[in-house]
Amino acid sequence: MRLVVPLQGIVQGRGGLIIGSLIPCALIYFLRLHLKRHRGSLAPARVSSRAESIARPDKSPYYVGLDRVSRDPFDEVDNPVGIIQLGLAENRLCLDLIEEWLCENLNGAMIGHGGDKDHLGIGGIVEYQPLDGLMELKGAMASFMTQVLGRGISFDPSRIVLTAGATPAVEILCFCLADPGNAFIVPAPYYPGFDRDMTWRTGVELIPAHCRSADNFIPSISALDQAFNQARKRGKRVRGILISNPSNPMGKLLPRETIHNLLHFAQEKNIHIISDEIFAGSIHGNEEFVSLAEILDAGEFDKNRVHIVYGLSKDLSLAGFRVGVIYSYNDDVLAAAKKLTRFSSVSAPTQRLLISLLSDTSFIERYLETNRKRIREMYDLFVGGIKELGVKYVESSGGLYCWVDMSGLIRSYSEKGELELWDKLLNVAKVNATPGSACHSIEPGWFRCCFSTLSKDNIPTVIARIRKVAEMR
């Protein structure tokens, strides 16, 4: 706003300065207000402030990379110069097994019998059903979870809530455990999707508890304490911790002792603990996977604060079918979560198909074993290639990716340097890997490279392309 000062007033000293500036300012102010209001009624109704922030293009390299690949995807035959996808933790290694099973058991049909071989018609699956999933599927899922998360654990089907993927499972838990303005502590680096899934609509904030390479990326209690105190200083109430086990993007399995420490911490602070175990069926190394459920079974800890998230997108490669699980030991959370599944239910034909598939426990057993073997093969090949480049990585026993230390290839040891490398990898090498900064890593130079969308032949190509950039330095 410009001060309009009639010279005459000042010169004559008759208080013209005040009136001379005040009145025009007031006029300008009201003119702008009128224009704003008037303009407002010409432009169509606005969206909510929540929506405004979601509508903006997402600048995170995680999403930018995925988008770039979708426009120029590598294909051995049709597009050999396209961008090779290392940024998507999708498992393409064992779909042939499920295909085979479909052909043998359902003649390739997409609607299973649901255990009732007479009920092939549509009648059984069309009506309204409990929105948190058919009891039959919960039963089959409980057995499947025992196969995946630990043989000694028995899961109670009535504690299972089925959701349209693990994405809404995590969001529903956030809605149940935290109010807008509250916070969750998340050991970092973490899966970039959590920034959206846990905060977009819930109003919750994520506070990273930084894990270091010196600690082998295992969350330490001091890091959690630091995050907790940081939250407190800012007046944010922490409602829970979200851990991923196997971790994403590092692929580390949490040692028993760490899980004990985390549970102690949660108990001490009287907060919840969510364990996202979605990669539990993708354990390819020799380390022992210990589910939070196994520790709880021993009975030492208060179960009311514990919730497990699972899903079929990674272990069974059925990401499109949208099948997620909330397993909660807290009856009130279960009651609320069940009601919230009306917004994110599993589609009936999918439930039917899965009842048939998951009930074939001997097939599932073979599948899980083969899956582990094939992931291991790809991991070994990929890691072998990385070694050839002279680049370091973190040994991992789980997940579909490798956490690689490319700090040796970046010019300045900073986030800026890391992003410059990411850009080179994406645009010159035409390889999409996820930079650590997108995962809230505080040590620059780390990249998550997913290898499970590749075929064995692609790996030499990937390594050669990365070498090109490495040698460009």
Next chain:
Amino acid sequence: MTIEIEAAPSVQLSRVADSETHGENSPYFAGWKAYDENPYNEVSNPSGVIQMGLAENQVSFDLLEEYLEKHSEASTWGKGAPGFRENALFQDYHGLITFRKAMASFMEEIRGGRAKFDPERVVLTAGATAANELLTFIIADPGDALLVPTPYYPGFDRDLRWRTGVKIVPIVCDSSNNFQITTQALEAAYELAKSMNIRVRGVLITNPSNPLGATISRSVLEDILDFTTKKNIHLVSDEIYSGSVFSPSEFVSVAEVLEAREYKGSERVHIVYSLSKDLGLPGFRVGTIYSYNDKVVTTARRMSSFTLISSQTQHLLACMLSDKKFAKKYVEINRARLRERYERIITGLRSAGIECLKGNAGLFCWMNLSPLLEKPTREGELDLWRTMLHELKLNISPGSSCHCSEPGWFRVCFANMSEHTLEVALDRIHKYMDQRRT
């Protein structure tokens, strides 16, 4: 000597988890519980509770079954399942293009081709419940309000308000003009919100209406559109029952009105649709938001990550609904059967001395039992409802759960049962009415 044991503080839940906004303690849901405990069955439990509170369409399953039998390619991934892999991995929130095209074309079919739908504006959600909630998140902030004409579907109290923090301010309609929405009522609702310092972000209508079972006339739609334009607020038109209009010429979609206006001001308008009612597939969880606003389309797509439709289901339905011959035939036959059911129940009720609002759509009728009330109050209505539930063993929905301004109205569903069951229900009503007269 007493030893004091300090109980460990129990861990708390959120306000959303503790809230009663899910509404499951209302009569609408209590009736369901009574049904669950003693469900009617033609053979094994002929004196059980007949469920007339569930708006489900079971009259046309045979058509779907027949189609799937004849077209096995729709329900498989083909011999050797070659399409399976890609389908299993497909989780793009844009949805399968084949399915979006099929939905757009089905929505056009229902409107007799009087409106065009662009597949690029179709956003897929796991059911209309999710679509309505998503739109609310997008067009309103916590503390804002949507104006909704009464009586309305009880589920809105939960779907529009629970997680969103948005309020509902009723647009009060009454029987003096057959519960039609008037500009006066719209203004009154808007002013009421203003007086409470609540910002109104939009109007949400259901057309055809639930629970009235009647379409909104073209002139009323024009009035509503004019109102929302004047106030510069959004208009959501939930057209979930559009395929259940008994006579196709009687349904005017807001899409048609917009087309006639050459889409001026259309960026305020969003349509919700689903296959749960028209195709009788509620278990499939298929809903859609059709928005004329680019930002809403973009945002809704991203937010739909929390509520994607199974790619398996998309594939199945894409095959079925792209078959235009089948779609046309289905819609025609479904309409005719619903009309028959409607006429049967109206006649049956009339001969028992009960009148209903003149309806022309949906899976239910809006029954007027106000002459039977002991007291013309909400309590009187609930007493009558309890009699219906416990004596006649009929679960019907009391108007108060739909926020109806006048006591004595009830929503009665007729499409979720066999013809025989409907006769049994009518018979029970006849006997009760005869009893009352003596």
